[in-house]
Amino acid sequence: MPDGLTYRAAGVDLEAARRAKQAIRALVDATRDQQTLSEMGSFAGLYAVPDGFRQPVLVSSADGVGTKVRVAFLADRHDTIGRDLVNHCVNDILVQGARPLFFLDYLASGKLHEHVVADVVRGVAYGCKDNGCVLLGGETAEMPDSYPAGEYDLAGFIVGIAERNRILSGERIRAGHVLVALASDGLHTNGYSLARRILFDSLELAPSDPFPGAQRTVADVLLDPHRSYLAALWPLVEQGRVRGLAHITGGGLEGNLPRVLPAGLGAWIERSSWEIPPVFRVIADAGKVSDAEMFRVFNMGIGMVAILAIEDVDAVLAALRAAGETAWRVGEVVAGDGVELR
Amino acid sequence: MPDGLTYRAAGVDLEAARRAKQAIRALVDATRDQQTLSEMGSFAGLYAVPDGFRQPVLVSSADGVGTKVRVAFLADRHDTIGRDLVNHCVNDILVQGARPLFFLDYLASGKLHEHVVADVVRGVAYGCKDNGCVLLGGETAEMPDSYPAGEYDLAGFIVGIAERNRILSGERIRAGHVLVALASDGLHTNGYSLARRILFDSLELAPSDPFPGAQRTVADVLLDPHRSYLAALWPLVEQGRVRGLAHITGGGLEGNLPRVLPAGLGAWIERSSWEIPPVFRVIADAGKVSDAEMFRVFNMGIGMVAILAIEDVDAVLAALRAAGETAWRVGEVVAGDGVELR
Numbered sequence: 057m058p059d060g061l062t063y064r065a066a067g068v069d070l071e072a073a074r075r076a077k078q079a080i081r082a083l084v085d086a087t088r089d090q091q092t093l094s095e096m097g098s099f100a101g102l103y104a105v106p107d108g109f110r111q112p113v114l115v116s117s118a119d120g121v122g123t124k125v126r127v128a129f130l131a132d133r134h135d136t137i138g139r140d141l142v143n144h145c146v147n148d149i150l151v152q153g154a155r156p157l158f159f160l161d162y163l164a165s166g167k168l169h170e171h172v173v174a175d176v177v178r179g180v181a182y183g184c185k186d187n188g189c190v191l192l193g194g195e196t197a198e199m200p201d202s203y204p205a206g207e208y209d210l211a212g213f214i215v216g217i218a219e220r221n222r223i224l225s226g227e228r229i230r231a232g233h234v235l236v237a238l239a240s241d242g243l244h245t246n247g248y249s250l251a252r253r254i255l256f257d258s259l260e261l262a263p264s265d266p267f268p269g270a271q272r273t274v275a276d277v278l279l280d281p282h283r284s285y286l287a288a289l290w291p292l293v294e295q296g297r298v299r300g301l302a303h304i305t306g307g308g309l310e311g312n313l314p315r316v317l318p319a320g321l322g323a324w325i326e327r328s329s330w331e332i333p334p335v336f337r338v339i340a341d342a343g344k345v346s347d348a349e350m351f352r353v354f355n356m357g358i359g360m361v362a363i364l365a366i367e368d369v370d371a372v373l374a375a376l377r378a379a380g381e382t383a384w385r386v387g388e389v390v391a392g393d394g395v396e397l398r
Numbered sequence: 399m400p401d402g403l404t405y406r407a408a409g410v411d412l413e414a415a416r417r418a419k420q421a422i423r424a425l426v427d428a429t430r431d432q433q434t435l436s437e438m439g440s441f442a443g444l445y446a447v448p449d450g451f452r453q454p455v456l457v458s459s460a461d462g463v464g465t466k467v468r469v470a471f472l473a474d475r476h477d478t479i480g481r482d483l484v485n486h487c488v489n490d491i492l493v494q495g496a497r498p499l500f501f502l503d504y505l506a507s508g509k510l511h512e513h514v515v516a517d518v519v520r521g522v523a524y525g526c527k528d529n530g531c532v533l534l535g536g537e538t539a540e541m542p543d544s545y546p547a548g549e550y551d552l553a554g555f556i557v558g559i560a561e562r563n564r565i566l567s568g569e570r571i572r573a574g575h576v577l578v579a580l581a582s583d584g585l586h587t588n589g590y591s592l593a594r595r596i597l598f599d600s601l602e603l604a605p606s607d608p609f610p611g612a613q614r615t616v617a618d619v620l621l622d623p624h625r626s627y628l629a630a631l632w633p634l635v636e637q638g639r640v641r642g643l644a645h646i647t648g649g650g651l652e653g654n655l656p657r658v659l660p661a662g663l664g665a666w667i668e669r670s671s672w673e674i675p676p677v678f679r680v681i682a683d684a685g686k687v688s689d690a691e692m693f694r695v696f697n698m699g700i701g702m703v704a705i706l707a708i709e710d711v712d713a714v715l716a717a718l719r720a721a722g723e724t725a726w727r728v729g730e731v732v733a734g735d736g737v738e739l740r
Contacts, residue, residue, distance in 0.1 A: 060686040061600075063695045066592040093455060093565075099645055099657065100459040100491045104562065105447055113435060114456070117442040118502040118537045118555055123544060149442045160460040162504065162553040195460045195553070200591050202465060202551065209544065211504040211537070213460060213555035220446065223435075249542050250408040258403075303441055315441065343403040353405045 067200025069168065076173040076196065083181035087191040091157070094192070101192030103158050103215075111220035115154035119144050120211045122306075123248040124278070129207055130256070131263040131275035134172050137210060138179025139186075140245050143284035144305070145214035146187045147360065150286055151301035151316065153224035153293055154216035156189035162211040163196050166203035176210060187286050189214070226318045228299045233389040234369050235313075235323060238288070239382035240359030242280035242335055246306045247353040251278065254343035268338045277335055285360045288379035292362075297372055300363035304355040310395045311352065313361060322392040329386050333357045351397060363389060409542025411510065418515040418538065425523035429533040433499070436534070443534030445500050445557075453562035457496035461486050462553045464648075465590040466620070471549055472598070473605040473617035476514050479552060480521025481528075482587050485626035486647070487556035488529045489702065492628055493643035493658065495566035495635055496558035498531035504553040505538050508545035518552060529628050531556070568660045570641045575731040576711050577655075577665060580630070581724035582701030584622035584677055588648045589695040593620065596685035610680045619677055627702045630721035634704075639714055642705035646697040652737045653694065655703060664734040671728050675699045693739060705731060 063069075077096070084096055093102035105112060121140045128137045138161070146156050161180050163173065173196060184191040203209070243251060255261050255274060263275035270277060292298050300316045313323055336357065340350050350356060362383075364372055369385065376383040405411075419438070426438055435444035447454060463482045470479045480503070488498050503522050505515065515538060526533040545551070585593060597603050597616060605617035612619060634640050642658045655665055678699065682692050692698060704725075706714055711727065718725040 060688055060691070061592060061596060062687070062691050063589070063592045066595045068591045093562075094494075097657065099493045100457045100496070100558075102494065102560075102565065103456045103458065105451075105454040105456060109447075112447040114445045114447060114499075114557065115442045116445065116500065116502060116534055116555075116557065118504050118535055120504060120506060120537055120539045120541075122539060123541050126543060151441045152436075152444065154442070157456075158458065160458060160555055162460050162462060162555075164462060164551055164553070192458055193460055195462055197462045197464060199462075199465050199551075201468060201594075202549070207544070209506055209541075209551055211506070211553050213502055213504075215456065215458065215557060216442075218444075220435075223444065247405070249410045249540075250403060250405045252543075253408045254403060315439065345403050349402070349404050 068198050072168050072170060073196055073198060076168060076170040079170065079174045080177045080181065083178055084191050087181055087184045089190055092190050092192065101158065101160065103190065103192055106217060109217065109219050113218050113220050113223060115149040115152045115216045115218055116214065117145050117148040118211065118213045119148065120209065121245045123252060124245050125208065125210060126252060127248065127275065127278045131279060133275065133279060134175035135179045136279050136281050138176050139183035140282040141210055141212040142180055142183030142187060143282040144245050145212050146189065146284050146286050147303040149214055149216040150289060151224065151303050152218065153222055154218040155290060156187055156214055156216040158190040158192035158215055159184050160192055160213045161194040163208060164199055164203065165208035166200055167205055168198045187284055224300055226300055226316050229318055229321060229363050229389060231321060231389055231391045232366065233299055234364050234366055234385055235387040236362045236364055236369065236373060236383055237330065237358040237386035238285055238360040238376065240355045240357055241283045242277060244282040244355055244359055246355065250353055251339055254339050259342050269334055283359050288376050288381045292372055292375060297368045298362050299365060302361045304358050304360060308351045308354060308356065309358065313395045320391065321389055322394045323387055323389050324396040324398050325387040327397055329384055330357055361386065410540050414510050414512060415538055415540060418510060418512040421512065421516045422519045422523065425520055426533045429523055429526045431532055434532050434534065443500065443502065445532065445534055448559060451559065451561050455560050455562050455565060457491040457494045457558045457560055458556060459487050459490040460553065460555045461490065462551065463587045465594060466587050467550065467552060468594060469590065469617065469620045473621060475617065475621060476517035477521045478621050478623050480518050481525035482624040483552055483554040484522055484525030484529060485624040486587050487554050488531065488626050488628050489645040491556055491558040492631060493566065493645050494560065495564050496560040497632060498529055498556055498558040500532040500534035500557055501526050502534055502555045503536040505550060506541055506545065507550035508542055509547055510540045529626055566642055568642055568658050571660055571663060571705050571731060573663060573731055573733045574708065575641055576706050576708055576727055577729040577731065578704045578706055578711065578715060578725055579672065579700040579728035580627055580702040580718065582697045582699055583625045584619060586624040586697055586701055588697065592695055593681055596681050601684050611676055625701050630718050630723045634714055634717060639710045640704050641707060644703045646700050646702060650693050650696060650698065651700065655737045659731065662733065663731055664736045665729055665731050666738040666740050667729040669739055671726055672699055703728065
């Protein structure tokens with residue numbers, strides 16, 4: 057042991073953490089709005105509850121990006137993963153009928169590399185800005201021994217708001233309502249442990265290799281950011297035209313649709329109504345993954361399902377397409393339970 | 399490669415995750431209050447903004463427990479770390495003048511061990527219950543390859559509320575105000591990378607060994623939960639008797655006190671006003687850590703500092719002691735900047 061141990065020698069550099077935070081200050085500040093009352097660096101973030109709600113309800117969710125971070129490590133590209141995280145969280149509160157207010161991130165690494173921290177938080181800040189959401193705070197933790205060199209984990213936490221009587225609770229969903237699918241952008245943030253196993257281990261692809269059958273690299277395809285459906289869906293939610301929303305994450309269509317259907321209602325999904333995107337077909341073929349397993353693990357091309365009364369379908373489809381979404385009728389709500397893929 | 403890959407073979411067991419969540423359901427439900435509108439398992443948590451505020455401000459913070467988790471791994475004791483996390487977050491919003499509303503946790507591991515998940519979340523739930531805070535949601539992520547067997551990371555997010563004109567902003571702090579220290583319970587959640595290096599590597603102690611000079615084991619001493627000061631301080635904050643609060647975390651007294659002092663004000667701390675607890679003395683001696691470094695890294699026996707007008711000191715000290723705190727006059731606010739230990 058040297059003369060005297062310091063925290064820095066033990067692996068924690070408080071000064072580097074401070075510098076990394078300064079580097080991202082302008083980005084964080086750019087997400088502020090009129091309700092934001094605190095400065096970066098205070099013990100906690102302060103956010104005034106917006107006026108104009110009769111019975112304001114806070115809608116909150118915590119999430120990570122799973123092992124998609126490991127693709128970011130392999131590709132050494134760290135500025136997209138933050139956007140994944142924010143968009144995932146935004147979608148999770150959108151399905152309850154809420155719009156985002158603010159976001160906090162937790163970034164933990166073994167050794168804090170200032171440029172990686174800056175890239176990750178840059179992605180978070182851009183994601184927040186895109187969704188009209190304030191990056192109110194966060195924690196950057198340096199944890200020697202807990203993460204290997206160059207690795208980190210990232211979690212996020214969102215708070216949104218909704219008028220109590222406008223919450224999407226499922227109570228306005230009836231048998232005969234129509235399911236409309238909104239296309240995903242690739243894998244979003246689910247199924248990466250299986251996808252990595254197949255693409256990197258079985259097919260022995262490198263991140264810079266062309267993705268089989270595609271014009272893009274493996275890294276490009278796998279790092280496609282999780283899509284936010286806020287801009288396209290929020291006007292329709294506000295108009296009361298959306299009866300329910302299901303964010304298709306871990307568990308797939310069969311795992312997530314039932315979470316928003318009231319007791320006594322199930323759904324069928326028409327498999328022939330869309331073409332499974334190539335990324336999923338490549339994974340299924342190379343890994344000999346059964347169809348059932350693919351649908352349990354991946355979104356299979358559908359990132360969000362909207363539940364609509366039949367009289368709203370045409371107008372909603374037109375509005376979604378005008379907003380840049382790929383959207384189509386994919387199935388129907390029926391008496392019963394569970395989700396039938398047919 | 400076997401016949402067909404599954405998500406489970408790739409290391410992710412969605413069923414085990416579901417069982418782990420069921421095991422903790424009753425604990426989570428026990429933290430619910432009248433404002434809680436959502437059930438466990440929904441996409442997001444719903445929490446009605448409490449009535450009775452003229453200008454309600456949300457106060458939010460994200461945190462982890464640092465490498466204190468590694469002591470939990472070594473000791474194979476997982477039910478205290480959640481309490482650390484909640485109490486840390488509660489203190490961080492308390493210093494802004496807020497009381498907690500709800501909490502969300504993020505627990506990531508390589509392989510989900512149901513009993514470990516249950517123990518960790520049990521600690522979180524008890525911590526929430528103790529602080530009158532709802533455990534509104536959370537994410538339990540299984541990330542093969544990202545965490546070694548038996549290891550995990552834990553982060554938490556808190557949302558509290560304060561009346562806008564009652565926020566502790568520092569503007570009521572003046573030169574001549576008195577600093578009152580509240581004793582910590584050991585290391586709380588800071589300095590564990592240095593403490594582990596010295597105790598486990600240099601002194602080669604095992605978690606079950608007696609802590610040098612103490613009647614308790616190394617694990618017992620190091621896993622002492624981070625103390626929550628909410629119960630003792632909240633009545634005094636509500637009465638307007640507290641001008642400012644500083645939570646003594648990473649960076650120590652010198653790093654944290656200035657965060658709550660307005661520009662143009664500094665402070666002195668009287669070193670002889672308290673005895674440094676044995677745990678810090680053992681670490682300093684064994685690691686030959688300089689006094690200055692010890693004070694930058696550890697709380698050194700002070701978990702919270704309250705800033706009071708001189709006429710409030712006696713009553714506040716009496717109230718804190720009646721609430722079970724060890725509290726004493728430790729210094730004074732002065733013109734200038736920085737914190738002088740003298």
